[in-house]
Amino acid sequence: MVSPILELTNINKSFGHVQANKNINLKINKGTIHGIIGENGAGKSTLMSIVFGLYQANSGSIKINGKEINLRSPRDSIINGIGMVHQHFMLVENFTVLENIILGFEGETVFGEKLQKAKEDLEKLCQTYNFNIDLDATISDLSVGFRQRVEILKSLYRGAEILILDEPTGVLTPQEVDELFKILRSLKDEGKTIVLITHKLIEIMDLTSEVSVMRQGEMVGHTKTEDTSKEQLAEMMVGRSVLLRVDKKEIKKGETIFKVNNLSVKDDLDVTRVKDVNLEICSGEILGIAGVTGNGQTELLEALSGIRKVESGSIELFGEKISDQNNFLNPRMLKEKGLAHVPEDRQRMGLISDFKAHENLIFGYHDQEPYSKSAILNNKEITEYSNKVMQEYDVRPNSPNLITSNFSGGNQQKIILSRELNENPKVLLVGQPTRGVDIGAIEFIHQRLIDMRDKGAAILLASVELDEILSLSDRIIVMFDGKIVGEKENKNVTDRELGLLMAGVA
Amino acid sequence: MSNIVVDKSKVPWWVSNVIVPLVNLTLALLVSGLFVFIAGENPIEAVKLIIYGSFGYIQGFAYTLYYTTNFIFTGLAFAVAFHCRLFNIGGEGQAYIGGLGVFLVAINLSFLPVPIVWLLAIFGAFLFGAAWAYIPAYLQSKRGSHVVITTIMFNFIASSLMIFLLVDVIRDTNQMAPHTVKLPEEIWLPSFEAFSGILGIKIRYSPLNLTFLLAIASLFFVWFLVWKTKWGYEMRAVGHNTQAAIYAGISPHKNIIIAMCISGGLAGLLGVNEILGVSHKIQAGFPAGYGFTGIAVALMGRNHPIGILPAAFLFGILYQGGSEVTFEMPNITRYMFVAVQGLIILFSGALENLFRPQIESFFVRRLNREVNV
Numbered sequence: 067m068v069s070p071i072l073e074l075t076n077i078n079k080s081f082g083h084v085q086a087n088k089n090i091n092l093k094i095n096k097g098t099i100h101g102i103i104g105e106n107g108a109g110k111s112t113l114m115s116i117v118f119g120l121y122q123a124n125s126g127s128i129k130i131n132g133k134e135i136n137l138r139s140p141r142d143s144i145i146n147g148i149g150m151v152h153q154h155f156m157l158v159e160n161f162t163v164l165e166n167i168i169l170g171f172e173g174e175t176v177f178g179e180k181l182q183k184a185k186e187d188l189e190k191l192c193q194t195y196n197f198n199i200d201l202d203a204t205i206s207d208l209s210v211g212f213r214q215r216v217e218i219l220k221s222l223y224r225g226a227e228i229l230i231l232d233e234p235t236g237v238l239t240p241q242e243v244d245e246l247f248k249i250l251r252s253l254k255d256e257g258k259t260i261v262l263i264t265h266k267l268i269e270i271m272d273l274t275s276e277v278s279v280m281r282q283g284e285m286v287g288h289t290k291t292e293d294t295s296k297e298q299l300a301e302m303m304v305g306r307s308v309l310l311r312v313d314k315k316e317i318k319k320g321e322t323i324f325k326v327n328n329l330s331v332k333d334d335l336d337v338t339r340v341k342d343v344n345l346e347i348c349s350g351e352i353l354g355i356a357g358v359t360g361n362g363q364t365e366l367l368e369a370l371s372g373i374r375k376v377e378s379g380s381i382e383l384f385g386e387k388i389s390d391q392n393n394f395l396n397p398r399m400l401k402e403k404g405l406a407h408v409p410e411d412r413q414r415m416g417l418i419s420d421f422k423a424h425e426n427l428i429f430g431y432h433d434q435e436p437y438s439k440s441a442i443l444n445n446k447e448i449t450e451y452s453n454k455v456m457q458e459y460d461v462r463p464n465s466p467n468l469i470t471s472n473f474s475g476g477n478q479q480k481i482i483l484s485r486e487l488n489e490n491p492k493v494l495l496v497g498q499p500t501r502g503v504d505i506g507a508i509e510f511i512h513q514r515l516i517d518m519r520d521k522g523a524a525i526l527l528a529s530v531e532l533d534e535i536l537s538l539s540d541r542i543i544v545m546f547d548g549k550i551v552g553e554k555e556n557k558n559v560t561d562r563e564l565g566l567l568m569a570g571v572a
Numbered sequence: 573m574s575n576i577v578v579d580k581s582k583v584p585w586w587v588s589n590v591i592v593p594l595v596n597l598t599l600a601l602l603v604s605g606l607f608v609f610i611a612g613e614n615p616i617e618a619v620k621l622i623i624y625g626s627f628g629y630i631q632g633f634a635y636t637l638y639y640t641t642n643f644i645f646t647g648l649a650f651a652v653a654f655h656c657r658l659f660n661i662g663g664e665g666q667a668y669i670g671g672l673g674v675f676l677v678a679i680n681l682s683f684l685p686v687p688i689v690w691l692l693a694i695f696g697a698f699l700f701g702a703a704w705a706y707i708p709a710y711l712q713s714k715r716g717s718h719v720v721i722t723t724i725m726f727n728f729i730a731s732s733l734m735i736f737l738l739v740d741v742i743r744d745t746n747q748m749a750p751h752t753v754k755l756p757e758e759i760w761l762p763s764f765e766a767f768s769g770i771l772g773i774k775i776r777y778s779p780l781n782l783t784f785l786l787a788i789a790s791l792f793f794v795w796f797l798v799w800k801t802k803w804g805y806e807m808r809a810v811g812h813n814t815q816a817a818i819y820a821g822i823s824p825h826k827n828i829i830i831a832m833c834i835s836g837g838l839a840g841l842l843g844v845n846e847i848l849g850v851s852h853k854i855q856a857g858f859p860a861g862y863g864f865t866g867i868a869v870a871l872m873g874r875n876h877p878i879g880i881l882p883a884a885f886l887f888g889i890l891y892q893g894g895s896e897v898t899f900e901m902p903n904i905t906r907y908m909f910v911a912v913q914g915l916i917i918l919f920s921g922a923l924e925n926l927f928r929p930q931i932e933s934f935f936v937r938r939l940n941r942e943v944n945v
Contacts, residue, residue, distance in 0.1 A: 373818055398821025407819070415819045418812045425805070430820035438802045445800075 069132035071096040071259050072117070072148075072228055077126035079112055086112040088283045090126070094228070094276075099250060099260045101270040101291070104280035104303055105358075105530065110263045111153075113280070114230050117261075118150040119143040130228075149221025150230040155213050157205045164188065164201040167220045184223075191222055195252050211242035218249065222258075229253065230261045235269060247273055265303075265358060267296045267569050279303055300565035314516055317540050320349035323524040324370070324493055329379035331362075331369045338377065339365040341548035347524040349492070352515065354539030354556070355528040356564050362548035363528040364410055367497050370526070371407040372397045383493065401430060406486040410497030410528065416482045417470055424452040424466035427485050459484040460510070476507040487514060494518055494525045500534060512538060532561050532568075546570045587935045589874055592928050593920060597872070597886070600919040604912040611903045618897050618904065625896025626889040632896070634764050634778035639891040641780075641845050643884035644787040646866020648794045649701075649839035651875035653719075655798055656831035657811035662708060662723025663839040664863025665730030666701040670840020672734065673700025674847045675742075675752060675854050682756050689759045694786065694844050701840020702833040704730060709832030713825040719832065727863070738856050751855040761849040781849035783841075790838060791877040797834070807831045839863060868917040871924065887913070 070093040077090040086109045094100045104110050115121045117128065119137035127134055130146050137143050143150075157166050168184055185201060192199055197215050205213060214234060221229055231250075235243045250260055250273060262274060270277050271291065279287045279302040287302050324347040331340035340362045347353045355363055368374035370381060372388070372395050380390040383403060388395045397407070409415040417426050428437045428448055436447040452466035459480045461473070470478060479499065486494070496515065500508040515538060519525055529535050535542055542559060544552040544567040552567040605615035626636040646663045653660035660666075677696030681689055708722035738750040764780035798804035809817045810827040817824055846858050869887055873879030894909035919926075 371819075372821075396821050396823075397819060401821060409819055414813075415816050418809055418816050420812045421808070429809070429816070430822075432805050432820075433802045441801050441803060443800055443802060443805060 069129075070094055071131055072261075073129040073132075074113075074117070075127045075129070077113065077116060077128075078124045079109075079116060079121060080124060086283050087116070087123070090280075090285050092278055092285060092288075094259060094261060096227075096259050097254060097257050098276055099254050099262060099274045101262045101264065101274035101277040102280060103264060103267070103270055103277060103299060105265060105532075108280040108303075109283040110280050111232055114150065114232060114261065114263055117143065118148060118230060144224050144226070147225055147227035148230065149218075149224060149226025149228070151214065151217040151221065151232065151234060153233050155217055157213060157216060159206040160204060162202050162204055163199055163208075163216050163219075166205060166216060167201075167223050188219065188223060191219060194256065195222075195249055197249065209242075211238055211245060214238070214242075214246065215249065218253075222253075226258070228259045228261065230263070232263045233265070234262070235264070235266065243269075265569070267299055270299065271296060296569075297562065297566070300569065301562050303565060313513075314538075315520055318350045318520075318522075319540075320351075320522060322346050323349050323384060324526070325382040325385075326370070327380050327382070329366070329369065329381065330377040331365045331374060332377050333365055339548050340369065342379070343545075343548075343550055345543060345550065347493070347526055349522045349524045350519060351540045352519050352525040352527055352538050354535035354542045355526065355545055356532060356535045356542055356568055357528075357530070357545035358568050359530050361545045363497070363545055366545070367407070367410065367495050367526070367528055369394075371405065371409075371495050372400045397430065398433075401489075404489075404492035405495070406489060406491035406493070407495045408482055408486050408497060408499055410501075412475075412478055412482055417478060419469075419471035421470055422467050423456070423461070423470055423473065423481060424448050426470050426481055427452045427455060427466070429485065431485070431489065455484040455488055456481075475501075479511070480507065483511060483514060487518060490521070490523075491518075492523055494523050495528075496525065497528045498530065499527070500529075500531065532564055535564070536561060544568055583932045583936055584939065587932055588928070589876075589879065591935070592924075592931055593872055593874070593879075595927055595931060596919040596924065597916065600912075600915040603915050603919075607908065607911060608904065611908065613901045613903050618901065621897045621900055622889065622893030624893075626893040631776050631778050632892060634775070634780040636885070636888040636892040637764075637784055638778060638780040638845075638850075638888075640884045640888035641784045641787045642842050642862040643866060643869045643887045644791060644880060645838055645842045645845070646862050647869030647873060647880040647884050648790055648866075648877065649835045649837075649863075650867050650870035651873070651877075651880060652794055652798065652807075652838060653831050653835035654870065654875050655804070655811050656807040656827055658709075658712070658828060658831055658835075659720045660705065660723055660832060660835045660839075661720055661867065662705060662726045662730075662836070662863070663866050664859050664861070665723070665727035666704045666836040666839035667842040667859040667863050668727075668730045668734050669704040670697040670701035670837075671843030671847050671854055671858060672737070673697045673840060674843040675755070678755050678759055678848060679753075682759050686759055690761065690848065693759075693848055694841065697840040697843045698837035699840070701843070702837035705832045705836020705839075706829065709829045712832070713828040731857075734854070735856060738854060742854070744853070752853045755848070755852045757852075759848070760852055761844075763849070779850040781845070783845040783849045786841065786844060790841065791881055794838070795877040803827075803830060839866070865913060865917075868913070868921055871921040872916070887916075890916075 072094040074090055074092040077087050079087040090113055102110050112121065116123045119140045119142050122138065128137060129135065135146055158169065161169070164185060167188060188201055191197070197219060199212060199215055199219065205216065208216070218229065234246060238246060254260060262269065264270065274291045277289055277291050277294065277299065278285060279299065281303060326343055326345045329340055329343045330338055333339045343366060345353070357363055365374060369376050369389065375394060376389045376391055378391050381388050383405065388400065413419060418429065432438060432443070436444055438444060449466055456464045456466060461477050461480045461484070470481065473481065483499070499511050499515065515525060515527070527535065527538060536556065539556050542554050542556055542564065543550050544564060546568065547570065551570070608615045608618045625632050627633055646667065649663045649666065650660055673696035674693045678689060678693045681692055704726060708719050708726055711717040711722055712719045735750065738752065742752050743750060744753040761782040764778055765775050768775050798808065806822045807827050807830065809820065809822050810824045814824050842859060842862055847854060851858065865887055869880060869883045873883035890909065890912060894912065895906070898904050898906045898909065
C-alpha cells in the first residue's frame with residue numbers, strides 16, 4: 067500500500083488550559099479531496115494551522131510521503147508542498163495579482179527576465195485549471211471569489227501539492243461556490259490533494275471522497291463519503307456525549323416580557339444579518355438560540371440590548387416599545403428597566419482588559435449608587451462589593467486590584483456574569499456564556515442561569531454549543547442566514563434534528 | 573530577532589514608570605552632550621552650568637519654577653485628552669485663546685473685588701481654551717475628522733486670529749507693537765518677590781507668581797477627575813475600548829467632547845500665568861511653544877500627574893539652565909537647546925519603547941532569580 071501523502075500521529079496542542087487538539091490521528095491520501103468537519107471550536111482550524119506551521123504541536127508527529135518532517139514556520143510547510151488558503155485572505159490590496167503572488171519570493175523574480183518567466187508560468191497554471199484571472203489586475207478591484215482564486219494560485223505557484231482550504235465558502239455567493247468547486251475538482255484531477263475544512267454538510271457530500279469528523283478537540287471518526295449520509299455526519303459532529311446534568315425545576319412560565327416583531331438588523335458593513343425575526347420570551351423561561359456563528363445571533367443580541375440600530379420592525383419590553391427604525395433606547399436606559407446583557411465577545415465588548423477587576427465589576431453600573439455619588443466614585447463601596455462578588459462567584463485570584471487581562475478567560479467571564487446577575491435583572495441576554503471556560507466554571511455558570519430563571523427572569527441564551535442549548539433551554543429556536551428556521555419545545559428534541567436545522571439542511 | 577516577550581503582569585511598576593523613563597532621558601542627555609562636544613564646548617561644564625543656572629541662586633530657581641508652571645498646564649492638557657485616546661496637539665492654540673479669555677475678563681471686570689477678578693479670569697482662561705478645543709472635538713465625534721489634524725490646523729487659526737485682534741482690535745493704540753494695554757496693577761497676581769518681600773527677603777525680579785499654586789492644584793484636579801470620578805472613568809473606558817463603552821451605555825461622542833474641552837481648558841490656564849502673572853498684557857506669540865513641549869512632558873510623565881510634575885520640572889530646568897549655558901558658552905546657541913528638547917522628545921516619546929522590552933525582561937529575570945533563591 068502506498069503511504070498517505072500526509073499523516074498526523076498523536077497530535078496534541080493546548081492553549082493555556084484549553085486543549086484544542088487531543089491525540090489527533092489523520093491520514094490523507096494523495097489525489098483526494100478530504101473533508102474535515104466539526105462544530106465551531108472543535109479544533110479543525112488549530113489542527114490545520116499546525117500542519118501549515120503557524121502553530122507548533124505540543125507533541126505528535128507529521129509525515130509527508132512517509133517522511134517525518136518538522137514544521138516550524140509556514141515557510142517550512144511551503145517548502146514541503148503544503149499550501150493554505152485562510153478564511154481571511156492575506157493579500158495586499160493595492161498590489162496587482164502578479165505582485166501578490168511573487169511577494170515573499172521577489173528576491174529572485176521581481177526584476178528582469180525572471181519576472182517574465184514567472185508571469186508565463188502563472189499564465190500556464192491559470193489555463194490548466196481554468197482560473198480566468200488577469201494577472202495585472204489590482205486586488206482591490208477583484209471580487210471575493212477572485213481573491214480566493216489568487217490565494218489558491220499563490221499556493222500552487224509555490225509548489226503546493228497539498229492545499230488546505232479553511233471554510234472557503236463562508237464568504238462566497240452560491241455561484242462563486244460552484245466556480246470554486248469546479249476549480250477544486252480540476253485540481254484533484256491533476257493529482258493535487260485538497261483538505262477542505264468546513265462545517266457545512268452539503269459541501270462535504272458534494273465534493274469530498276473521504277471525511278474526518280472532529281468534536282471538542284478530538285477526532286471522532288473517519289469514513290468514505292459514499293458510505294455515509296448527512297444525518298450520520300451531523301450526529302457524529304454534534305455527538306452523543308453526556309449532557310451536563312443541570313437540576314431544572316418544572317417551568318413556571320409567566321407573562322410575556324420581551325417581544326420582537328418582524329425585526330431586521332444590518333451589520334456595520336450594511337449587510338442585513340437579521341431577517342424578519344419574530345420571537346417572544348416569557349418570565350421564568352430560557353429561550354435558546356441555536357445556530358452556527360455568523361447567522362445573525364450577534365446582531366440580534368446587539369439590537370435587543372440597545373447597541374445596534376434596528377432596520378425595520380420593533381422590540382417591546384414589558385409591553386413598551388423600546389426600539390424601532392426611528393428610535394432606540396441606549397443600553398443604560400435598558401439597564402435601568404432591568405435588562406442585563408452578557409455579550410458574546412467578552413474581550414471586544416464585555417470588559418475593558420486594561421482596567422482593574424473592580425473597575426470592570428461596576429462597568430455600566432458605575433453611575434449608580436452606591437458605586438458613585440454625585441459623580442464621585444465611592445472606592446470603599448466598590449472594593450467591598452468587589453470583594454463580596456468575587457468571593458461569591460469564586461473569581462480567582464480574588465484580587466479586585468489586578469488588571470483584568472491577567473485573569474484567565476473563565477474568570478473574566480465570571481467577572482462579567484457577577485456584574486450582570488448581581489442586579490437581579492428581569493431580562494437577561496446571554497451570548498456564548500461558556501466560550502473558552504473550563505468545565506468547573508461551566509457548571510457553575512449554568513446553575514446561575516437556571517437560578518435566575520427559577521426566580522422568574524426571562525432569559526435569551528445564544529450559544530453555538532448544542533449541549534448547552536439542550537440542557538438549559540425550555541424552548542429552542544434555530545437561526546440560519548438571519549432567519550428563524552425552526553422552533554421547538556425542548557422535549558424529545560434531538561441534537562440531530564437541531565444539527566440539520568443549523569446546517570440549513572432541513 | 574529581538575522579539576522579547578515580557579509578561580507585563582510580572583514587571584514591577586517602578587521599572588516601567590521610573591527606570592525606563594530615566595534610561596531614555598539619560599540617553600537623550602548623552603547624545604546632547606555629544607552635540608555640545610562637537611560644538612566645541614565641554615559637556616561636563618555645560619551640565620554644571622545648567623545645574624547652577626536652575627538651582628544655584630534663588631532667582632534662577634524661581635525662573636525654573638515659572639517654566640515648570642507652564643509645562644504642568646500643557647502637560648496635563650495633553651494627558652487628559654490622551655486618557656480618552658485623543659492626541660490633542662492643539663495646546664498651543666488653546667493656550668493662546670485662553671490668554672484672550674483671561675485678558676477680556678480681567679480688563680472688563682477689574683472693578684470687582686480682586687480675588688473675584690482672579691477667579692473669574694481663571695474661569696475665563698479655562699472657558700476660552702475649552703471652547704477652542706470644542707470645535708475639533710465636535711468635528712472628531714460627529715464627523716470623524718481626526719483631532720491630530722484639526723488641532724494642528726487650529727493652532728494656525730488661533731495664531732492668525734490673535735494677530736488680527738492684536739493688530740486691529742485690541743492693540744494698545746499708543747504703541748506700534750502688536751500687544752494690548754497693561755492690566756491695572758491692583759489685579760496682577762502677586763509675584764514671588766512680593767511674597768519674599770513680606771518675609772523680609774529681598775530678591776531680584778523673577779516671573780514666578782501665584783499661578784504656580786494653581787498649577788499644583790491642577791495636578792490634584794486631574795488626578796481626581798481621571799481616577800476618582802465617573803467622568804474620568806467613562807473617558808478612560810472610551811479611550812481603552814470604544815465598543816465596550818457603547819455596550820455599557822457610555823457615549824463616545826459625549827466623552828470625546830468632555831475630554832477635549834477639559835484638555836483645552838487646562839492649556840488655556842497657561843494664559844493665567846503669562847498674562848495675569850507675568851506680562852499683564854497679551855503679546856503676540858506668548859505661548860512660545862509651551863503647548864508643544866507639553867506633549868513631551870505628558871509622554872515622559874506617562875500621562876499621570878505624579879509623572880507630569882517631575883517631567884515639567886525637568887523641562888523647567890532645561891529651559892532655565894539652557895539659557896544660562898547659551899549666555900556663558902558662545903558656541904552654544906539657544907537653538908542648541910531646542911535640539912536638546914527635541915532629543916528628549918525623541919527618546920522619551922517616539923523611541924519610548926526602544927529599550928523597554930530589554931529593560932523590563934532584565935528586571936523580570938533578575939527579580940525572579942531572587943525569588944527562586
